[in-house]
Amino acid sequence: MIFLLSVFNTNQNISKFESLYHKYKKLVMYIALNELSNVDIAEDIAADVFETLARNINKIDDVESDSTKSFVCIITKSKIGEYRRKNKKYVPFEDGFDVVYNDDLLEKVLVNTVADAISQLSERYKDIIVLKYYHGFSTAEIAKIHNISKETVRKRIERARQMLLKKIDGGDNNG
Amino acid sequence: MVEKIKQAAIIYNNNYLNSLPTDEQLNELELSQRFEKRMSRLINRQSKFYYPVINTALKRVASIAFVGICALSVVSALTFFTKSQNVRVHYQNYYVEYSKNGDGFVFEDFDQKELDKVPEQLIEKTPQYIPEGYAIDNEYLGSIGTNYSTKIYKHENSQKTIKITQYIKKYYFGVNIGTAEVEEITINGCKSLLITEDSRTLIMYPAKDYLFDIEGDITPKELIKIAESIK
Numbered sequence: 015m016i017f018l019l020s021v022f023n024t025n026q027n028i029s030k031f032e033s034l035y036h037k038y039k040k041l042v043m044y045i046a047l048n049e050l051s052n053v054d055i056a057e058d059i060a061a062d063v064f065e066t067l068a069r070n071i072n073k074i075d076d077v078e079s080d081s082t083k084s085f086v087c088i089i090t091k092s093k094i095g096e097y098r099r100k101n102k103k104y105v106p107f108e109d110g111f112d113v114v115y116n117d118d119l120l121e122k123v124l125v126n127t128v129a130d131a132i133s134q135l136s137e138r139y140k141d142i143i144v145l146k147y148y149h150g151f152s153t154a155e156i157a158k159i160h161n162i163s164k165e166t167v168r169k170r171i172e173r174a175r176q177m178l179l180k181k182i183d184g185g186d187n188n189g
Numbered sequence: 190m191v192e193k194i195k196q197a198a199i200i201y202n203n204n205y206l207n208s209l210p211t212d213e214q215l216n217e218l219e220l221s222q223r224f225e226k227r228m229s230r231l232i233n234r235q236s237k238f239y240y241p242v243i244n245t246a247l248k249r250v251a252s253i254a255f256v257g258i259c260a261l262s263v264v265s266a267l268t269f270f271t272k273s274q275n276v277r278v279h280y281q282n283y284y285v286e287y288s289k290n291g292d293g294f295v296f297e298d299f300d301q302k303e304l305d306k307v308p309e310q311l312i313e314k315t316p317q318y319i320p321e322g323y324a325i326d327n328e329y330l331g332s333i334g335t336n337y338s339t340k341i342y343k344h345e346n347s348q349k350t351i352k353i354t355q356y357i358k359k360y361y362f363g364v365n366i367g368t369a370e371v372e373e374i375t376i377n378g379c380k381s382l383l384i385t386e387d388s389r390t391l392i393m394y395p396a397k398d399y400l401f402d403i404e405g406d407i408t409p410k411e412l413i414k415i416a417e418s419i420k
Contacts (some may be wrong), residue, residue: 031235035228040215047218057224064228068235084202087209120193128197133204140201147191147198178194 031068033077038086039064045090050097059093066093070159073151085149088141092160095138119179131181139174146171311336311357314399318418320411323351342405351405351415357398376416383409392416 042063046056066089067074074082120128132143145151145159153171157164311330319342326343330336342351369386382393391404394416403416 032232035232039220039228040212040218041209043220043224044210044215044218053221057221057227060224061227061231064231068231080203080206083206083209087205125193125196125200128193129200129204132197132201143194143198144202147195148202175194 030074030077031071034067034071034074034082034086035064037077038083041083042086042090045087046094049091049094055097059090059097062093063090066159073155081149084144088145089159091137091141096161119182123182127182128178131178134181135174135177138170139177142167142170142174143178311338311355311399313338314355314396314401314419315340316353316415316418317420318414319351320407320415322346326350349406351403351407351412353415353419354402356400356402374413376413381416383413385409394419 039060042060043056046059046063047053050056050059063086067086070089074085076082132140135143142156145156151159153164153167157167160167322344323342324345325340327341328339330338337354337356339352339354342353343349369384369389369391372383372385374381374383374392376392376394377396379395381395384391384393388406389404390407390409390412391402392409392412394401394403396419401416401419403412405412
């Protein structure tokens with residue numbers, strides 16, 4: 015019985031994956047091309063994105079939902095970031111903070127201001143905030159998606175929060 | 190605070206998704222044959238029954254196997270330890286008795302009637318097998334506490350030695366083992382002891398009339414071969 019259930023589940027995943035591919039293949043290519051301006055590299059990135067989606071197919075409930083679309087976009091941006099990091103001779107240091115901002119700052123501002131501040135963050139911080147606060151993924155799940163350690167995820171979440179608070183406080187306008 | 194970030198993340202996400210081109214606009218984008226073929230292979234691979242197994246179940250099986258191997262290692266280690274302990278206990282109970290000093294023991298379960306038949310005069314026995322490169326270096330007779338004879342073989346290059354001592358079995362015999370490992374082995378049908386500590390190996394071989402103590406910096410296999418060849 016368990017075997018039958020697992021087969022059924024597998025078949026369901028295959029059709030889900032096919033639907034996912036047909037629904038988002040062009041969107042993934044669009045994002046990759048937009049960022050990298052090279053068809054061959056964009057296609058490699060897109061293939062990598064779908065390999066990752068195939069491995070994480072159980073995290074996707076409804077192929078048509080905005081949540082899935084957002085997840086696909088984040089995976090795509092993550093793969094683009096990964097490609098850029100691999101092809102750079104050095105990786106720039108992440109920003110340090112002179113001032114540690116307090117969460118109380120968020121009480122004084124409107125939600126839309128916070129949303130604007132998120133849009134001004136760099137891609138890596140935007141993605142981590144969306145994965146954490148929109149999708150509700152755990153640190154371990156984010157680590158698996160981005161292929162990084164849980165410790166790095168924790169640091170990135172904390173940095174993203176600090177960057178966000180810095181933007182809200184008006185202390186940084188450089189993005 | 191977290192709630193406000195969550196709400197902001199929803200707003201940001203919706204804005205971002207709305208900024209992306211619509212499906213109709215994306216239709217203009219053409220994908221290469223190469224890419225479509227590659228993706229078709231990925232989809233076909235997904236339909237293979239073993240693919241999800243490799244990606245999900247196999248990882249779980251591998252984890253279970255890893256835990257199993259670890260458990261097996263622990264059990265093996267415990268078994269080895271227990272076995273070693275059992276051998277010690279066996280010899281303590283049957284023919285080994287710890288001295289009051291703690292780390293020595295004596296053989297004492299030999300059949301007294303059989304022992305009485307053993308001649309008082311020691312008739313020296315010689316091993317028929319000695320590993321290559323070893324030659325007799327020294328031999329002497331002794332009678333401190335018990336009659337015995339000792340033969341020392343030395344290797345021509347490494348200067349390693351093999352020492353064979355033959356005792357008259359009827360006398361109590363003690364040996365110091367300290368923390369060495371003791372294992373029960375059979376040599377020419379006689380229960381014997383293989384005692385190892387670091388690179389030093391010692392065999393206590395109680396043959397018919399005599400007890401042999403063979404030791405050296407050679408492998409237990411070689412020592413056993415020497416013991417088996419004593420005539």
